[in-house]
Amino acid sequence: xxxxxxxxxxxxxxxxxxxxxxxxxxxxxxxxxxxxxxxxxxxxxxxxxxxxxxxxxxxxxxxxxxxxxxxxxxxxxxxxxxxxxxxxxxxxxxxxxxxxxxxxxxxxxxxxxxxxxxxxxxxxxxxxxxxxxxxxxxxxxxxxxxxxxxxxxxxxxxxxxxxxxxxxxxxxxxxx
Amino acid sequence: xxxxxxxxxxxxxxxxxxxxxxxxxxxxxxxxxxxxxxxxxxxxxxxxxxxxxxxxxxxxxxxxxxxxxxxxxxxxxxxxxxxxxxxxxxxxxxxxxxxxxxxxxxxxxxxxxxxxxxxxxxxxxxxxxxxxxxxxxxxxxxxxxxxxxxxxxxxxxxxxxxxxxxxxxxxxxxxxxxxxxxxxxxxxxxxxxxxxxxxxxxxxxxxxxxxxxxxxxxxxxxxxxxxxxxxxxxxxxxxxxxxxxxxxxxxxxxxxxxxxxxxxxxxxxxxxxxxxxxxxxxxxxxxxxxxxxxxxxxxxxxxxxxxxxxxxxxxxxxxxxxxxxxxxxxxxxxxxxxxxxxxxxxxxxxxxxxxxxxxxxxxxxxxxxxxxxxxxxxxxxxxxxxxxxxxxxxxxxxxxxxxxxxxxxxxxxxxxxxxxxxxxxxxxxxxxxxxxxxxxxxxxxxxxxxxxxxxxxx
Ligand code: SF4
Numbered sequence: 001x002x003x004x005x006x007x008x009x010x011x012x013x014x015x016x017x018x019x020x021x022x023x024x025x026x027x028x029x030x031x032x033x034x035x036x037x038x039x040x041x042x043x044x045x046x047x048x049x050x051x052x053x054x055x056x057x058x059x060x061x062x063x064x065x066x067x068x069x070x071x072x073x074x075x076x077x078x079x080x081x082x083x084x085x086x087x088x089x090x091x092x093x094x095x096x097x098x099x100x101x102x103x104x105x106x107x108x109x110x111x112x113x114x115x116x117x118x119x120x121x122x123x124x125x126x127x128x129x130x131x132x133x134x135x136x137x138x139x140x141x142x143x144x145x146x147x148x149x150x151x152x153x154x155x156x157x158x159x160x161x162x163x164x165x166x167x168x169x170x171x172x173x174x175x176x
Numbered sequence: 177x178x179x180x181x182x183x184x185x186x187x188x189x190x191x192x193x194x195x196x197x198x199x200x201x202x203x204x205x206x207x208x209x210x211x212x213x214x215x216x217x218x219x220x221x222x223x224x225x226x227x228x229x230x231x232x233x234x235x236x237x238x239x240x241x242x243x244x245x246x247x248x249x250x251x252x253x254x255x256x257x258x259x260x261x262x263x264x265x266x267x268x269x270x271x272x273x274x275x276x277x278x279x280x281x282x283x284x285x286x287x288x289x290x291x292x293x294x295x296x297x298x299x300x301x302x303x304x305x306x307x308x309x310x311x312x313x314x315x316x317x318x319x320x321x322x323x324x325x326x327x328x329x330x331x332x333x334x335x336x337x338x339x340x341x342x343x344x345x346x347x348x349x350x351x352x353x354x355x356x357x358x359x360x361x362x363x364x365x366x367x368x369x370x371x372x373x374x375x376x377x378x379x380x381x382x383x384x385x386x387x388x389x390x391x392x393x394x395x396x397x398x399x400x401x402x403x404x405x406x407x408x409x410x411x412x413x414x415x416x417x418x419x420x421x422x423x424x425x426x427x428x429x430x431x432x433x434x435x436x437x438x439x440x441x442x443x444x445x446x447x448x449x450x451x452x453x454x455x456x457x458x459x460x461x462x463x464x465x466x467x468x469x470x471x472x473x474x475x476x477x478x479x480x481x482x483x484x485x486x487x488x489x490x491x492x493x494x495x496x497x498x499x500x501x502x503x504x505x506x507x508x509x510x511x512x513x514x515x516x517x518x519x520x521x522x523x524x525x526x527x528x529x530x531x532x533x534x535x536x537x538x539x540x541x542x543x544x545x546x547x548x549x550x551x552x553x554x555x556x557x558x559x560x561x562x563x564x565x566x567x568x569x570x571x572x573x574x575x576x577x578x579x580x581x582x583x584x585x586x587x588x589x590x591x592x593x594x595x596x597x598x599x600x601x602x603x604x605x606x607x608x609x610x611x612x613x614x615x616x617x618x619x620x621x622x623x624x625x626x627x628x629x630x631x632x633x634x
């Protein structure tokens with residue numbers, strides 16, 4: 001799986017999920033249609049998005065996605081067209097949500113983040129775990145080996161469904 | 177090598193080790209609310225034949241916007257209702273509901289040693305009972321309903337050892353804010369906070385819930401506190417608990433669940449509980465707080481200050497507020513309402529003030545004590561239970577640029593309404609601020625005539 005496209009740089013740390021999508025837009029029952037509300041919790045968010053209409057890759061700073069567990073944050077990013085988020089660190093729940101929605105979360109060192117924030121575009125090879133900025137030499141990153149499979153094939157729910165017999169057997173064994 | 181309490185609970189629930197640092201973790205109880213459950217439930221219906229692993233392990237609650245405020249939120253609640261009914265899942269709904277993190281313990285759905293999850297970050301509240309309880313996204317929530325398991329990487333454990341005893345007007349909320357300020361608002365990322373020490377054992381269950389509720393505000397996976405007699409006494413007689421010998425047998429097992437004497441932790445912090453003073457947040461994350469008698473630190477983050485319309489060095493007690501809110505899963509249980517009522521009794525609010533009980537059961541208990549009269553006599557609005565303005569969705573959303581002092585847990589930009597500003601504090605500080613019209617504490621209020629302070633009608 002190759003993700004290739006222009007970068008939107010959000011040069012800020014600690015973007016919480018209320019800023020990614022405010023609670024007033026959490027009134028649906030499906031995962032779709034939330035892209036239009038992306039970053040409306042950031043005063044300059046919509047303006048920033050408008051500068052890079054076709055961006056596929058978001059680059060930002062540490063602790064991205066902290067706060068509320070709302071998966072709507074990942075859905076809004078995906079619905080808007082993002083396929084990968086690059087940051088020095090992610091909040092736990094957002095990190096899991098990203099994997100569960102095939103929004104590839106890439107952790108890079110602070111040093112490489114500086115380069116990525118200045119780059120115009122990137123090409124990401126999810127399988128090989130490499131990325132190239134503006135056509136430059138490939139940099140490597142690492143993904144969670146299990147959750148990577150959720151991105152590449154079938155998704156998280158399907159994986160869990162395949163485990164149900166094991167889980168039932170464990171439950172019976174552990175209650176004895 | 178001894179084990180921490182968290183490790184013991186974790187180890188008992190591992191179905192299988194998975195590639196990487198991951199494990200398949202069995203989940204004993206799934207809590208479902210109307211904002212984050214329908215998506216996973218619909219996916220199971222479409223893709224997996226509507227089969228849930230064990231509906232009896234699920235409890236559903238309409239809480240975030242209840243009653244609905246418009247057609248969309250009505251649909252969310254209705255989807256939860258219809259789904260729960262179809263699967264025979266117990267649903268707490270209008271009239272008998274409340275914020276899920278308040279309802280679940282008060283009905284006795286949480287027990288020491290359990291694992292629980294909910295598509296809501298403040299599920300960590302339930303760690304107060306010695307359970308491993310965590311917030312997750314809607315897909316993971318769907319997975320937990322489909323297979324009663326989560327895929328988790330094992331968190332590290334941070335011991336937060338609090339010695340001494342809270343006093344001098346300091347509450348569990350002040351402790352929670354102090355812990356976040358000392359470890360940093362991302363300092364808990366990757367950890368479970370295991371709270372120990374004399375100041376922790378002295379807390380009531382309601383106070384422990386306030387403390388654990390805010391574990392997520394340091395980025396932590398959750399918080400956890402060892403069960404003891406206080407825990408047992410709280411759970412005895414609750415709706416979902418058995419009585420008599422069956423309960424006693426459970427209680428015995430719970431009391432045996434604790435960290436080993438020689439438990440090792442990945443990291444530890446020590447806090448002197450006796451030194452904690454009432455605090456209030458001044459910035460845009462819960463780690464940015466300071467004692468109410470103090471000033472905004474000179475090294476305060478300028479971005480936070482610009483958003484909040486404040487300056488470094490400013491006295492916190494000089495900050496005028498436009499609205500006060502007592503509510504949320506952090507501080508809207510009976511003891512919180514009593515603490516607020518103590519301050520309101522015989523006085524009048526200077527700004528619009530909303531008091532929202534954590535559940536309908538709390539509401540009824542408060543009314544039996546006449547607290548609703550105290551709030552309304554003071555000029556505050558006494559509402560039914562819901563999440564309300566805590567998340568800026570209904571029942572008191574604040575206007576851009578205005579400032580609300582709140583007993584809730586998040587002060588992120590726009591949290592309680594677009595461009596609104598939030599100051600977090602304990603119910604007593606919120607109540608005092610409501611009367612003063614600025615941030616302030618109960619000790620600043622004019623003493624009342626004796627008869628009035630005893631609640632005797634003049
Ligand atoms: S009261 Fe606030 S923090 Fe608690 S569950 Fe409701 S919205 Fe979330």
